[in-house]
Amino acid sequence: xxxxxxxxxxxxxxxxxxxxxxxxxxxxxxxxxxxxxxxxxxxxxxxxxxxxxxxxxxxxxxxxxxxxxxxxxxxxxxxxxxxxxxxxxxxxxxxxxxxxxxxxxxxxxxxxxxxxxxxxxxxxxxxxxxxxxxxxxxxxxxxxxxxxxxxxxxxxxxxxxxxxxxxxxxxxxxxxxxxxxxxxxxxxxxxxxxxxxxxxxxxxxxxxxxxxxxxxxxxxxxxxxxxxxxxxxxxxxxxxxxxxxxxxxxxxxxxxxxxxxxxxxxxxxxxxxxxxxxxxxxxxxxxxxxx
Amino acid sequence: xxxxxxxxxxxxxxxxxxxxxxxxxxxxxxxxxxxxxxxxxxxxxxxxxxxxxxxxxxxxxxxxxxxxxxxxxxxxxxxxxxxxxxxxxxxxxxxxxxxxxxxxxxxxxxxxxxxxxxxxxxxxxxxxxxxxxxxxxxxxxxxxxxxxxxxxxxxxxxxxxxxxxxxxxxxxxxxxxxxxxxxxxxxxxxxxxxxxxxxxxxxxxxxxxxxxxxxxxxxxxxxxxxxxxxxxxxxxxxxxxxxxxxxxxxxxxxxxxxxxxxxxxxxxxxxxxxx
Numbered sequence: 001x002x003x004x005x006x007x008x009x010x011x012x013x014x015x016x017x018x019x020x021x022x023x024x025x026x027x028x029x030x031x032x033x034x035x036x037x038x039x040x041x042x043x044x045x046x047x048x049x050x051x052x053x054x055x056x057x058x059x060x061x062x063x064x065x066x067x068x069x070x071x072x073x074x075x076x077x078x079x080x081x082x083x084x085x086x087x088x089x090x091x092x093x094x095x096x097x098x099x100x101x102x103x104x105x106x107x108x109x110x111x112x113x114x115x116x117x118x119x120x121x122x123x124x125x126x127x128x129x130x131x132x133x134x135x136x137x138x139x140x141x142x143x144x145x146x147x148x149x150x151x152x153x154x155x156x157x158x159x160x161x162x163x164x165x166x167x168x169x170x171x172x173x174x175x176x177x178x179x180x181x182x183x184x185x186x187x188x189x190x191x192x193x194x195x196x197x198x199x200x201x202x203x204x205x206x207x208x209x210x211x212x213x214x215x216x217x218x219x220x221x222x223x224x225x226x227x228x229x230x231x232x233x234x235x236x237x238x239x240x241x242x243x244x245x246x247x248x249x250x251x252x253x254x255x256x257x258x259x260x261x262x263x264x265x266x267x268x269x270x271x272x273x274x275x276x277x278x279x280x281x282x283x284x285x286x287x288x289x290x291x
Numbered sequence: 292x293x294x295x296x297x298x299x300x301x302x303x304x305x306x307x308x309x310x311x312x313x314x315x316x317x318x319x320x321x322x323x324x325x326x327x328x329x330x331x332x333x334x335x336x337x338x339x340x341x342x343x344x345x346x347x348x349x350x351x352x353x354x355x356x357x358x359x360x361x362x363x364x365x366x367x368x369x370x371x372x373x374x375x376x377x378x379x380x381x382x383x384x385x386x387x388x389x390x391x392x393x394x395x396x397x398x399x400x401x402x403x404x405x406x407x408x409x410x411x412x413x414x415x416x417x418x419x420x421x422x423x424x425x426x427x428x429x430x431x432x433x434x435x436x437x438x439x440x441x442x443x444x445x446x447x448x449x450x451x452x453x454x455x456x457x458x459x460x461x462x463x464x465x466x467x468x469x470x471x472x473x474x475x476x477x478x479x480x481x482x483x484x485x486x487x488x489x490x491x492x493x494x495x496x497x498x499x500x501x502x503x504x505x506x507x508x509x510x511x512x513x514x515x516x517x518x519x520x521x522x523x524x525x526x527x528x529x530x531x532x533x534x535x536x537x538x539x540x541x542x543x544x545x546x547x548x549x550x551x552x553x554x555x556x557x558x559x560x561x562x563x564x565x566x
Binding site (some may be wrong): 003004007008011012014015018019022023025026027029030033045085089092093095096099102103104105106107108109110111112113114115116117119120121122123124125127129130132135164168169172173176221224225227228231232245246249250253254259262263266267269270273274277278281 | 299302303305306309310312313314316317319320323331332333334373376377378380381383384385388389390398400401402403404405407408409410411412413414415416417418419420423435436438439442446471496499500501502503506507516517520521523524525531534535537538541542545546548549553556557560561
């Protein structure tokens with residue numbers, strides 16, 4: 001039966017070709033560049049092999065280390081708050097009879113807006129002189145705060161933006177999860193006279209655990225990629241207060257034009273994330289299999 | 292009874308508060324877009340709306356915003372089209388054409404890993420590669436990058452939707468003598484149309500919103516809307532209200548899609564994340 005084999009070959013071919021040409025080949029090239037010193041002479045790249053020197057430099061790069069730390073703080077703290085808020089809001093929504101559609105529409109809004117625009121909005125809102133936050137504080141006689149310009153508040157301010165941006169998304173997934181839970185368990189709990197908290201602790205949370213774990217991993221994964229908001233809001237500053245790893249790569253590769261070194265940094269981040277991702281996926285799959 | 296009602300009120304109050312927090316920044320920037328710079332600076336609540344910011348963004352000689360808008364439309368439409376075709380074919384192949392499980396598994400794992408990688412780690416390689424091919428600052432470069440970045444999500448979504456197509460339909464078409472391509476086009480595609488729509492909307496919005504790739508692979512002629520807005524925020528440090536107008540205009544396509552296709556968006560977002 002030539003037909004079937006032929007069919008399955010040509011139908012998958014475009015995906016495989018695109019993947020190889022625009023993902024695998026560039027990754028290969030990235031590795032090649034990472035072991036080379038590349039100078040641009042009149043728009044032409046001059047390559048010189050330098051071995052693994054640049055990898056050693058990456059690991060010793062103070063900015064890179066700060067970037068990694070801040071990225072982890074940003075992703076973990078932001079996602080933790082989003083999970084709690086998103087879950088609570090979804091729980092509330094399932095308890096109210098009316099207005100579900102309206103809430104859902106409103107909460108989808110931030111997910112659809114470009115990160116850059118989110119950055120632009122909050123850059124204005126955080127503005128020291130005329131931002132709405134300081135204006136409101138002013139009404140209560142509080143002196144204006146330099147939200148994005150002071151080391152003490154900048155990272156928290158950027159995390160707050162992320163919470164605002166992504167809590168609705170967590171809400172959406174939690175709501176979908178809650179709505180698909182079997183209702184008879186709840187009736188049984190009610191018959192047994194379970195209080196709201198008992199119901200939450202012994203029925204809802206255990207049933208929702210898989211959804212919660214998957215959502216959390218997915219959100220952390222996206223959180224680690226953060227770039228747009230940082231680019232617009234702080235540019236990694238003040239000092240290195242909001243330096244995240246994507247921004248460090250951008251800085252080294254593009255702003256400073258260190259093609260080879262930037263590539264080495266990209267390779268380190270790329271493989272670290274791929275490794276963590278595969279490990280986390282393996283853990284959740286085994287869990288699912290044993291459950 | 293009374294207690295239950297109070298509880299209902301409290302719950303609504305919580306949700307309304309959350310909704311206000313979500314909407315407020317949008318209202319505020321929308322208002323800022325209709326203010327003069329001075330009005331924004333002194334924080335006027337009651338003000339006379341002006342269209343000057345939109346005029347500045349859309350028709351002043353120094354602004355490329357309309358061209359950026361056109362670029363974004365071209366890039367987002369083309370990359371969406373590529374993802375739809377490639378992902379529909381690929382998902383059908385994976386789901387229905389009897390690949391060994393191991394092959395399917397490895398392919399999907401590779402796609403998932405690729406999806407986990409931050410785009411910035413690849414942008415450097417794309418920059419150098421596309422430059423060498425003479426494709427830097429062309430639509431082709433951004434379109435290919437966006438299509439590839441969105442291919443994993445396209446594959447998952449389409450695989451989910453194709454899985455639900457009854458096999459009997461395909462078998463009936465086969466018996467009627469349809470070839471694979473004909474059968475896909477006449478039977479499978481019409482049945483999964485809602486899924487295709489959900490995928491298309493999601494990929495379009497992703498591409499429309501994407502910044503870091505567009506920033507580094509485009510120059511003035513091909514810059515997309517997010518790149519333009521970032522320029523407003525950075526170079527014209529003082530043009531806050533014009534930036535607000537640009538930001539407002541940039542979310543219009545998403546708002547229109549949200550208005551007409553909310554269900555499709557929800558379907559795409561939830562199905563796409565739970566992989």
